Amino acid sequence: MSLVLDMALCALILGVGLATVAGHGVFRAVIFFITYGLLLAIGWARLGAYDVALAEAAISAGLTGVLLLAAHGRLRRLRAAEEAPLRPNLPAALVATGIALALGWAWFALPDPTAPDLTAALPQSGVGNPVTAVLLNFRAWDTLLEAIILLAALIGLWMLARDRAWDNPLGLRYHARAGGVMASFGRVLPPIGLIFGIYLVWAGAEMTGGAFQGGTVLAAVCLVSIMADVLPAPRIAQPAWRLALVFGPGVFLLSGVAGAVFAQGFLALPPELAKPAIVTIEAALTLSIAVTLVLLVIGPPDEGGQDA
């Protein structure tokens, strides 16, 4: 039964994926893409990877989707949203099929699974969720760099601003109609989201959730608030925003260095201090990730509300 269910789900995923690639119109493709992300999150849940499912839904489907939608909107205003219909491309089809078949073959050629034995290590990690343990303890270096990547992407994005617009508020001007849906939505949603986000971070230590998932939710809250004019649009020149950006990675780095100074090495967490340390790092990271994601979505400062 479950096999049929999974096969149906996979067929659906493939169908929506195909629609994303082959369908007409960029906008529709974006919608398909978001749908695809959500379906995939279900798939992850079917696989039991709830952390991934959450990340997929929040980041891949949610944030990437919002990014693409916003971009599509801007492109439409720039009259660059149209595209040529898909023309069959035989070489591309060949290599695509080749790669897919090769991967498929590789699946069947995989030797017996060997996974590192974490049973001894997990209790030392300070957290109950093994995924969080891996992310923030065993492979904390990856995660640190990952947070830095996010930051780098933001700096890179800012570099796409025009020089004369540098001091402008970030992103396009949104003016929510006073008393409109957005305005009231913007007042109601943030507190709920805030709580949910913080919960995700906290829960991440033991159950599903974590800094990135939580940060995404917080970012969404933040975005809505900005759109609703609850929060003023940030400017690069405002030190608080920049401080918020580097806060998480900074804390992470510092704790790593502290590990080198006080414990057995860089990024080392003594088991007894591991949990509070991880929670602290996660909290700081969440804040920074949220801010970074917000700023990534609203984009570089723009000129006087006009795109052209």
Added chain:
Amino acid sequence: MTALISWLVLPLFAALAAIALPSRARLPAALLGVGLTVVASIWLTIEVWNTGAVTVSLGGWRPPIGIALRADGLGAALGVMTALVMVAVALAARHELAAKVAGPRIGFGFWPLMLLLWAALNAVYVARDLFNLYVGLELITLTAVALVAISGKAAAIAAALRYLLFALAGSLLYLAGVVLTYAAHGTLDISLLAARTVAPGDALALGLMTAGLLVKTALFPFHVWLPPAHSAAPAPASALLSALVPKASLLILLRIWFEAMPELATPMTQSALASLGALAVIWGGVLALLQSRLKLIVAYSTVAQLGYIFLVFPLAGGDGAAQPWAAGAWTGAIFQMLAHGLAKAAMFLAAGIYIAAIGSDRLGDMRGLARALPMTGFAFALASITLLGLPPSAGFTAKYLMMTAAFASGQWAWALVPAGGGLLAAAYLYRPLSAIFARDTALTPRPIPWAWQTVPLVLAALSVALGLLSSIPFEFLQIGRPEQAAEGL
């Protein structure tokens, strides 16, 4: 170990500081970070020299659970080269990309991007984990793309987007290989992988990773993104992009082919890679010959120069790794990486000075610039010597070691590549040189501060000095080398 960690985190801290601090404190913080990181890199080098390769299991978690870092001779040497280039770039950027000159946007963005790139490079140089390498590579890619786009010109945006497209395709291929490797072996640590039992899917994983890394290294025929990208960036950024960025993916290629999966390196694939390298030498050289802008010439020269390094696969890879000539070939390839890094950075910084002086890098406009800017002209000439592989530069040492290995291993045809490539390099570098040193001047240059002019000169001189004093680096590079051949040829 402390040296290694500080070498890794100092640029990160500096980058964060550069982001967070107000504009007047940004430059001092960045420069302080640069200085401290240089010290750290020298410290690390000394430590590696004294005690051999430095290995660290991060967080105290040994692979396969955690991530290990290992600074061997190769990584540390690249680290020092990177530090030198970074200092030079920082000193040049102080003038060229100051907020007063280049605007507040570049004045803000360049420093964190540069420092983040540095951190990422350092991370890649010592990483032993394939996924960690992927993360490092992505950080490099994103910062590099941002540096391409930083000038804000339409051409730069297009070039950056194209670069990103190619690079992301490469990343995905690499990631696919990583996925297959972990699925098959449950570990991503290079040392552990070296001891694995070969799985059938390893060939596919290796092929995918290699192809992905080739794009990032801009090997022919995937070099096309490089010249527009490197020429569109401001000169200090170009220096970073050309001198350092391709080296990272190249290093990963070396790690995989020589350390993680050496038994999969068969003559046929090695020859295929080297053939692409040879083609790159020719193709890059010919196209450099056809350009009329200095930065494009220099960028195409990067395509050509990177090609040499791929000769290392047939000369020192696979079964050949245990042969007596392998040390020479291996070291020669790395000398080429180091020499090219220094010389190419010098060239781009020199180009930056010219652009600052006359506002153009067209060869026709650059006529006679050596008169007003003799040190820069001299720097460019010295760097050319290295790229040509003329003695006593490090480029020559590299060429010599590789050619010797080619003959010693009986694969003399590969020796044609450095020999012919040098001639091609002479041909394409002759044009800018003759323009710079022409008697008549096309444009009257703006004065350039003396301190700025010395920067490329010092770099270029270093690339020559590396050849003059190559015995110590040679020995250094043997530290932690996968196959310890006692003595080269």
Added chain:
Amino acid sequence: MNLTVFALTGAALVGLGVYGLIARVHMLRRIMAFNLIGSGLFLFFGAAGARGVGLDPIPQALIITGIVVALSASALAVGLVVALARSSGTACLPDEAGDT
């Protein structure tokens, strides 16, 4: 068996994405295709990580990291596409702009 379904779906998604990445001209399409490939790979990876006794957390952690990396890259790419459109009026690479 269930895992095989997901793994093969992942492989097929990679194939789809590769086709889209190469054959589609609009850069937003390519960004989506890029994400499609990435998620396909992750699906494959997740399926592989689930083969053992328990669920291997390391692939999951790597996948989450990968997703964030992909997001970062997508964000920069989207920004570049918009900037390109702003400066050249098209969301396609200059040499392919005529194909629209």
Added chain:
Amino acid sequence: MTTTLPLLLLMTSLLPAAVTFFLAQDSHILRNTLQLGGAVIKLGLIVWMLFAVATGATYEAEFPLAPGLVILLRIDALALLFISLSGALWLLTTIYAIAYFGTKAELSRFFGFFSLCVAATTGLALSGSLISFFIFFELLTLSTWPLVAHKQNKPSLAAAKVYFTYALPGSAALLWAIIWLESATGPVLFTEPPDLSGLDPAALRAIFALFIIGVGVKAALVPLHGWLPAAMAAPAPVSALLHAVAVVKAGAFGVVRIVYDVFGAENMTALGVGVPLAIVASVTIVWGSFRALQQDEIKKRLAFSTVSQVSYIVLGAALASPLAMIGGLVHLVHQGLMKITLFFCAGIYDERAGIKRIEGLNGMGKQMPWTSACFSIGAMGMIGLPPLAGFISKFYLGLGAMEAGAPWVLAVLLASTLLNAAYFLPLLYRLWFLPRAEDARGDERASGLVLPAVVTAAATLGVGLLAASPISPLGWATLIVTQGYGP
């Protein structure tokens, strides 16, 4: 002392070069002092070593670069022969150049590269291993290029380009040959010729050919000579340097090293490469002379004459007989003396009388007697008129040819003599016997220009007159060959 001396010798030109680059254009006195000081000190060192080496002393200094890449500086008799020539001529050329340029532009650059060029030549002469030879060979190429291009006008830039176009493939061939050989034999030191027995003769022949192509470009062997006549666009001191002190000499010296210290006469004979090389040299001798005949620019004529004359050295080496070897070696010095005299004079004619073409020489003998006399001595030496230097070389080459059983070489020498006469005698005739053009004015009251020419002309006569004395170049060359050099 044994290690510092080679270094010192190198430094006497390298240091002035390094400092000169950074001197201001108008610090003439400092620059000239540096240049002359370096040259004088170097000459002093050389003289000192001449005596030491004659009594059997050797000096050696070694700097390892990378495994197999060792710079070895070693002073042996052959090195000293070359270095004495270049050292002495460097001093004279420096004096000449200082007078020639006066206060013209870009002098720091010029003299910097000038000294660098001599440093490279010194290093080349002192090289005790193939790879050090190559390194200095390249340095020579690089440091000469800016000299050729010095005037920075169209012809000189074109000439510099042509120079590079020839020199770099030559270098590539040389490097190829070195690496090919060394990959089989290990690093080659000139003191101990490598054991070639294990190598395939065909491969050895190919290596030999590559070697000859490599150094042949510098030695201007036909058909690799095209750069030399083009390079006459350079100022006269540079021509002197190219033709007499450094560049072509380096090529010829390289041939000698390769033939005798790398391959050795026995292997040459066994491989059968001596005769082809001799033929190439002969073709060069005749062709160069023939082309010289067709030139009506003085410097071009001299340039083609160099093409021809330098191959005497190659011929001497190729014949693989002791007497021919002596002839070749001594011609290394003799040709330098004669050709530098000629170029000095050509420069004086150009600079002081505006004469570039041979018609301009008409009747200048009376206007510029010293210059013309020196020019005549140089030219007659080139023809091989006794008792001038060229005769001695030619005589030994001829004897060597007979000794080596190659009488056809005599025909080459004969043809060369006739052709030399055919292109030089008309110049002398014009100088001394034709009436001067109405507007021709020459003023040779420039002792800095004339004195070096007089000295080299006197030396041209002197080395011929005192050829048999042990301190003459001939004596030295004989010493080299009898010290177990030749076969």
Added chain:
Amino acid sequence: MSMMYSGSLAPFAVLMWPLLLGLVPIVPRWRANALRLLPFAPLPALGFAIAGAPGSVEIPDLLLGVQLGTRPDTALLLGMTALVWTVAGWYAAQVMERGQAAGLFASFWCLTLAGNLGVFLAADIVTFYIAFAAVSLAAWPMVIHDRTRAALAAGRVYITLAVVGEAALLSGLMIGAAAAADLQISTVRAAFADAPFGTVGVGLLIAGFGIKAGMVPLHIWLPLAHPAAPVAGSAVLSGAIVKAGLIGMVLLVPEETGWRSMLIVLGLLGAFGAAIWGLSQQNPKAVLAYSTVSQMGLLLVLVGAGSQGVAYAALHHGLAKAALFLCVGMMMLATSAAQRRAVVGLAGLVALSVAGLPLTGGALAKLAGKLGIGEMLSLAITLSSVTTTLVLGWFLICLGRVSAKPQQTPHWGGLFSVVMVLGVLALILPWVLWPGAVDVPRDYVWHPSNMLEGLWPVLAGLGAVALVQRLKLPAYPPGDLLRLFGKHKLRPAFQLPVGNHGARRTKRPALRLLLKVKDAERALLHWPFAGSTLMGLALVLAAFVWIAT
């Protein structure tokens, strides 16, 4: 270092002295009067020869080891040469125009003289070759001294042949020296027999010497150069310088070689042919030049036949021929009929001697030469007296037609007496030297058959002269073979072909190919292509690895 020299320095000093004098004109103030020194330049050599040429010297450090010394025949010629040069030098000092050009002339005069003396003094081939080169090449400026069109044209032919001769000579010497492994003339000569390519070497030597000695057909420079040169120059050229070639043959051409018979053939050809051709000339100097070719032909016959009297005969010819040339000069200077008569008289006397009129020096020379050379050749030499008489008779006729220059020469008498001394010496000196130079007692001269043998040809010749005087002989300019065989225009200046080194336009398909590369680069840039290739390459690489492992 060994001794600077061994032996007596006298021969060396004899050589050095003219060289030193030749340096005098370097000083501008002395240049104008340098001519005055010319008669003194050969004096040490003359004294040395008169003293019997005592001593020899070796100077090992000089050149390739200089060895100087004489043997009887070279000593004879050394003396003759010194004498001829002294008298000619005196003549030049008196007659030639002083001035800047004279300084140059004087220098080359001294250099040529040194070379000429050196040829006889040298005992090693290098010194010999150097001396030979000096005497050949330094004479060139003397030939073209007058800068007339004819002189320049003659100079061109002269220098060309001289250089060719030098080159041939050097090659020949090198072949011999290589075989001998020594530089001594006698050793080298002996080595030719067994030398590889020895025959070729001897041939080259003969060519080299033959050019100098006016051997047919290499004599062509001679009739051009003699009339063109100043009188003093012609005198030394004909009297002394040509003997350098002769002594070369004597010293270096070995007996046992086939070349000797060729020498005889060519010598006879010259002896008769040149004498007859001389009749076509109007210029007395040209006639004398052909006579010289003729007389040198005879001497070559003697060399070829191995006669012992070569040097002895050459001595007479040198003195006589120099005197005859100087007579032409005296004639040009003569202003009175008496003077003209005296000149013709002296010339006639000397001419008869050359023709071999019994009891003259010439008759003695011929007798000494004919000793031991066989019947046929003796007869030929006797017969040659007829043609000699004829051509010299024709010379006297031409001499009589010479018109004097308008201006007076103050010392005509003194000058003439010096010339006369030379002429008389030509008549007498053979008598004096006979005992030392010829093995046969001097009474042999008085032998009636010998007297008769000398007389009849002269008488026959005189008859022919009378005949010739009536005939209208064809007149040709000098330069027989050159004009006969070549369409050779005698040009005064060297005009060499100048290569056409214009820029060559080459089509450059390479350039087009390079531009194609640029197009290809654009295709590579196209992402659909690049992306497909990339993915394809990944698969191909994987396949490569898979197949191989």
